[in-house]
Amino acid sequence: MSYQQFAYLYDELMNDAPYDEWVQFVKDRCVKYNVTGTRLLDLACGTGELSVRFAKDRFQVTGVDLSEDMLAVAQAKAEEKGVKIPFFQQNMADLEGQGEFDVIGIFCDSLNYLQTEEEVRATFSNAFQHLTHEGIFIFDVHSIYKISHLFINQTFAASDDHVSYIWNSFPGESPNSVEHELSFFVLDERTGKYDRFDELHFQRTYAVQQYITWLLEAGFELLEVCADFEDSEPQTQSERIFFVARKGKKAI
Numbered sequence: 152m153s154y155q156q157f158a159y160l161y162d163e164l165m166n167d168a169p170y171d172e173w174v175q176f177v178k179d180r181c182v183k184y185n186v187t188g189t190r191l192l193d194l195a196c197g198t199g200e201l202s203v204r205f206a207k208d209r210f211q212v213t214g215v216d217l218s219e220d221m222l223a224v225a226q227a228k229a230e231e232k233g234v235k236i237p238f239f240q241q242n243m244a245d246l247e248g249q250g251e252f253d254v255i256g257i258f259c260d261s262l263n264y265l266q267t268e269e270e271v272r273a274t275f276s277n278a279f280q281h282l283t284h285e286g287i288f289i290f291d292v293h294s295i296y297k298i299s300h301l302f303i304n305q306t307f308a309a310s311d312d313h314v315s316y317i318w319n320s321f322p323g324e325s326p327n328s329v330e331h332e333l334s335f336f337v338l339d340e341r342t343g344k345y346d347r348f349d350e351l352h353f354q355r356t357y358a359v360q361q362y363i364t365w366l367l368e369a370g371f372e373l374l375e376v377c378a379d380f381e382d383s384e385p386q387t388q389s390e391r392i393f394f395v396a397r398k399g400k401k402a403i
Contacts, residue, residue, distance in 0.1 A: 160314060160316075160335055160337065160348075161197065161198050161221070161224070162198050162200060162224070163313075163314060164309075164314075164316065165200070168200075168259070169380065170200055170201055170204055171204070172380045173201055173258050173259070173291075174201065174204050174205060174208065176289070176380060176393065177191075177205070177254060177256060177289060178208070180287060180289060180374075180375070180395050181254065181287070184287055184374060184395070184397060185285075186253055186254060186285070186286065186287055187253075188252075188253030188254075188283060188286070189209055189210050189211050189253060190210075190211045190213075190251070190252045190253045190254070190283075191205055191210040191211065191212050191213070191252060191253065191254045191255070191256065192212075192213050192215065192249060192252040192254070192255045192256070192281060193205065193212055193213070193214045193215070193256055193258070194215050194243045194246070194255060194256065194257045194261070194274075194278070195215070195216055195217070195243055195257055195258075195259075195261030195262070195264070196214035196215060196216045196221075196222075196225060196238070197216055197218075197221050197225070197259065197261070198221050198224040198225050198228060199214055199221075199222075199224065199225025199226070199228050199229055199236065199238070200228070201256075201258055201259070202214040202225060202229070202236050202238075203225075203228055203229055203232050203234055203236070206229070206232075206234040206235075206236050207232065207234055210254070212234075212236045213236065213237050213238075213239070213249060213250075213252070214236055214237070214238040214239070215238070215239050215240075215241050215243065215246065215249065216238070216240065216241075217240065217241070217242050217243075218240075219240055222238045222239075222240055225238055226238055243257065243261075243265075243274045243277065244265060244270040244271075244273045244274045244277070245273070245277075246274070246277035246278075246281065247277070249281055250281070251281060251282065251283045251286070252281055252282060252283065252286060253282075253283050253286045253287075254286060254287055254288075254289065255278045255281060255282055255286070255287075255288050255289070256288075256289045256290065257274070257278075257289075257290035257291075258289075258290070258291060259291070260291060260292055260293050260354070260391065262274065262290050262291075262292050263292050263293050263354040263355060263356050264352070264353065264354060265355070266325070266353060266355060268357075268365075271357070271362075271365060272365050272368070272369070275288075275365050275366055275368075275369040275371070276369045278369075279369045279370050279371060279398055282398040283398070284398060285397060285398060285399060286397070286398050287374070287395060287396065287397050287398075288366075288371060288394075288395070288396045288397070288398070289393070289394070289395050290393075290394055291391050291392060291393045291394070292356050292357075292362070292391070292392050292394075293354065293356045293390070293391065293392075294356065294378070294385065294389050294390055294391065294392050295327050295356055295357075295358060296387065296388055296389065296390065297356075297390040297391070298327050298328070298329050298354070298355075298356050299327065301390065302320040302329045302331075302354075303320055303321065303322050303329050304320065304321065304322070305319075305320050306318065306319050306320075307320075312338065313337070313338050314335060314336065314337045314338065315335070315336045315345075316333055316334060316335045316336070317333070317334045318331060318332070318333050318334075319331070319332045319333075320332075323353060323354075323355060325355050327355060327356050327357060328353065328354065328355035328356075329353075329354050329355075330351060330352070330353055331350075331351070331352040331353075331354070332349070332350075332351055333349070333350045333351075333352065334347060334348070334349050334350075335347065335348045335349075335350070359376060359385060359392060362392075362394060363376070363394075366394065366396045370398070371396035371397065371398065371399075372396060372397045372398075372399040373394075373395075373396050374395045374396055374397050375393070375394070375395040376392065376393070376394055376395075377392075377393050378390070378391060378392050378393065379391050380393075
């Protein structure tokens, strides 16, 4: 999908996202599972907010995203923050030629933007192929509960002097999917008028056991499933599910 104008508004609208918690989650799992290498592939890196944070920590980061606009924002951000990050435009379901990494992550529920089961399975296979022996794969997704009860048929809105938005969510055509219709109103400081931009975003999720099955089919060893940045198993009303898997000894 193309984020178009959304790319340039994304950081402002995601200002309260718990980015530090994602970074800490990865660092904790590297310690927990004895990952000493620092090469990290940030798949669906978006505007590079997490890529930059990882790079300013101890990681050697490569960022990949489908959106040219998102990558333009990410590159500018990396240069502004004084970190060197190679960014590449690729679909994570078609990932190839990026070498090997000690950690591969798909953060901020980005995996949910893939529209088919085949794309998810291809992404897992690609991640497996790009990991070093005993490297770890980490991703988070929206739970079925969140898609069904907290998104579908809900309206969200926010307004300030610079940008406002209305966000309506409707059931998608596929099971456990949602379509987000977003309308942004952005102030043009030259004219004092607001420009309107419309975006349609699709997300789809699956049962926890389905993700586990696909990870195992791709050759991974499942290490951990937890929820909402906590070291506990998902519950009925958990909103964000985290998976940690390893390319283990059987993969040699």
